[in-house]
Amino acid sequence: MKPWKTFAAAATLAVLSASAAFAARTDLVLGMPLEPPHLDPTAGAAAAIDEVLYANVFEGLTRIGASGEVLPALAESWTVSEDGKTYTFKLHTGVKFHDGSDFGAEDVKFSLDRARAADSTNAQKGLFAAIEAVEIVDPATVNVTLKTPQGAFLYNMGWGDAVIVAPESAATNKEKPVGTGPFKFDNWAKGSAITIVKNPDYWGTPALLERAEFRIVPDAAAAIPALLSGDVQAFPNMNVGDALPQVQADPRFKVVIGATEGETILATNNKKPPFDQLKVRQAIAHAIDRKAIIDGASSGLGTPIGSHFSPANEAYIDLTGTYPHDIAKAKALLKEAGLENGFSATLKLPPVTYARDGGQIIASQLREIGINLEIIPVEWADWLSQVFTDKNYDLSIVSHTEPNDIDIYARKDYYFNYDNPAFDKVIAELNLTSDDAKRTALYQQAQKILADDAVNGFLFELPKIGIWDAKVEGLWENSPIQANDLTKVKWVD
Template sequence: MNRRFGARALLATSVFTGLIAAAPAFAETKTDLGLAMSTEPTGLDPTAAAPVAIGQVVWQNVFEGLVAINEDGAIVPQLASAWTVSDDGLTYTFDLEDGVTFHNGKAFDAETAKFTIERIIAENSVNPQKALYSAIESVEAPDADTLVVHLSRPAFDLLYWLGFPAAVMVEPTSAETNATDPVGTGPFAFAEWRKGNEVSLEAYPDYWGDKPALENVTFRFIADPQAQAAALNSGGVDAIPEFTAPELVSQFETKDDFDVVLGATGMEVVAGMNNAEPPFDDARVRRALMMMLDRQAIVDATNSGFGTPIGSHFSPSDAGYEDLTGVLPYDPDTAKALLTEAGYGDGLSFTMKVPNRTYAERAAEIMQAYFAQGGVTMTIESSEFPATWIKDVFKDTNYDMTIIGHAEPLDIGIYARHPYYFNYDNPEFDATMAEIANATDEDARLEGYRKAQEILAEDVPALFLYAWPKIGIWKAGLEGMWENEPVPSNDVTDAHWSE
């Protein structure tokens, strides 16, 4: 090779090398995800224990049900592709997906589903939500792809309850070990549980549905809010779906490399009243007290502005939600007039038993100040939670007013329970809940819930304050995470990193 040709070759090589160096390196899309949770679950089987932290790890990710509840609070098909309900509402026939396998390779079929439901309603069942399925009388599996459920009474909300973590499908040979080695049909299989630290999941290669974009998901347990914030800032975790320190959110709202996503949960914070005793047996008093409170101000003062004011016992995360805060809005003058009409023009006094939980204590103090402006004296009495509060308020109904967050999804029906700590008796409301149970289609069910909300908004058996917020903070580029949380969960089946 002569010198001139060699020099040209060297120059060309240098330029080509320089172009390669200058070009951006191809970046593969990230396929792993680290999430932080405040509470470590006691086990990993949601059909055997109540703590919501169990479902927040495994529901939808590892375990699936006949149906599911989506982010909008609607019932959607899952392992049952379709279903029909008999005209009398007593027979549910489910068409099951074909070709579904559990993570241990065993097939899911009607016999498996029959085993799961019979296990829930068995006399010796330890299922935390067993009472929800009490209408189920018997179960049949006429063929591998068909499940028939017979009820003793109409219960149209059974479909909703079947979407809960407590009703996920269980493979019989793994039933006794799911608490430590969960085996489901979901897109992720259990990989490892390092007690006190984290649970790891990995994509299941033979998943029957759409494959997840993520290959590995790790749930890390960090109780302290300051430590949660530090983990986000350091890159120790990618996301915290439920950030527990509202006062620290502002530091992430100003950073371009984080997304702060605000939504609602199914938990309603309400101030319950003993409706069987004066003065709360008079609806005018209850309405007056509701109109003395500025709900948004309570949210601002107690939760740094995070939370959604509500006008009934229903969350914005529930399908069929109506904003009824305008039924009895903040109106101190009208409130005083109502109290006078009810015979309390010279004042009113009562005691609020407050569980020793920060959100409840803060809200009680704000309510006390608002009531004082209206001539109402509310004495705050601290109550140890859960033991003392449950005994005095929940069991013995030995109280005037209290405040608590009701975390069970879609639990508006508690006002039709007799007995229950509100001591509320409204035949119209009870009849409406019966209409919901007797519904034969989703439209009728949702219409029933709208009517139930409106009855409570007018009659106020409790002072409806706000829906607990879902504060999600995660790295920019992470998509597919839930904004709202109608069921306590961390569903990452659609989560992915943008390219």
């Protein structure tokens, strides 16, 4: 080879090598503590389902944005009738499901009718209770008529439980999810990881990542080494424990502490004696020391709450003083309830750290007033079965990460077993109200009723501790909905 050709070849090779070295990565491994029980957002209550699939694989008529706003999704626009009861959705055209089938009005009707059917397995069936009828106008237009106006209807249609599925694939979505989103399901190595890949035929703005893997990392002892080694590049919501200062001091990582919609509660079976007595629930509320629980169960980062409402919401009111920490008052209330000598109960704890650590602290606090708790650790699937579905429990600890979900206390079959007609009346009025000022007043009434009734032990708002490689951009700072939206995530130099 002539010298000039040798030089040119070497130069070309150097340029190609440099380009490869500086090319932005297009893959991402995210760590998450809990594995989903299945992969169908319309058929399960576990937050981990949405954390993988929401906005990535599945889409709804609307979607919730990073700031909690309602955005168009499969519906490009909508109009509302003067009486507030009929929503006309104009759908995007040219949209296909990942199996190649066409998306259209029939899929919207199928999904909404399926979610509100008598035999529906949707965990948030109440979201669809206001729907009177779903009518196909043409392949790209759907009318949804409500029984009464509902101020939160567009917001409700942005939940993961309201994503649109196809009749051809709905039955198999638990194992092989088929949506319309910018990513397609690729593989689920159970117990290990779930992988999604870029959808080359996506109807909207293409994803910037080619591949994302959601790796199951159940505890901090494994999470920290995985992060420091680069094996996992992002933990959108990390159990970092005492290692937080170490990670914050490391320039390789970005630490973003944000807010969630996760009301962390001491869930209480309100129909099971002696928890059916208000004085007993009030005694528990007085015995709880929120600061100690927050310090021990959320690295001191949780925000104390006194009712089931996020402090990030403009309608929030601070009700933490309703039942201040007061052991003497707690003991007096138990005595008034005829339980001066205390009693024993069970505390079923799911595997998340805030529950397991918080459970130990609460058990110690309640022991001071004579309540002896038997701690029963359960796996997530067992918690969903025993506590959430069968209501076979006394007390439990869990974060409710669904947005603006105070209305769950009006559901007669909900696992708290709470029943208060005054509260139900407020929620019914809220559902009929679209004026923001009136809705705020009603939200505040609802918060006050729950706080006064000590329905649950209201502990703290779960913080979102996001830690990821400093070169990763686009992950959410806050969690207005239980999601890891990867639609704008990319690597930068």
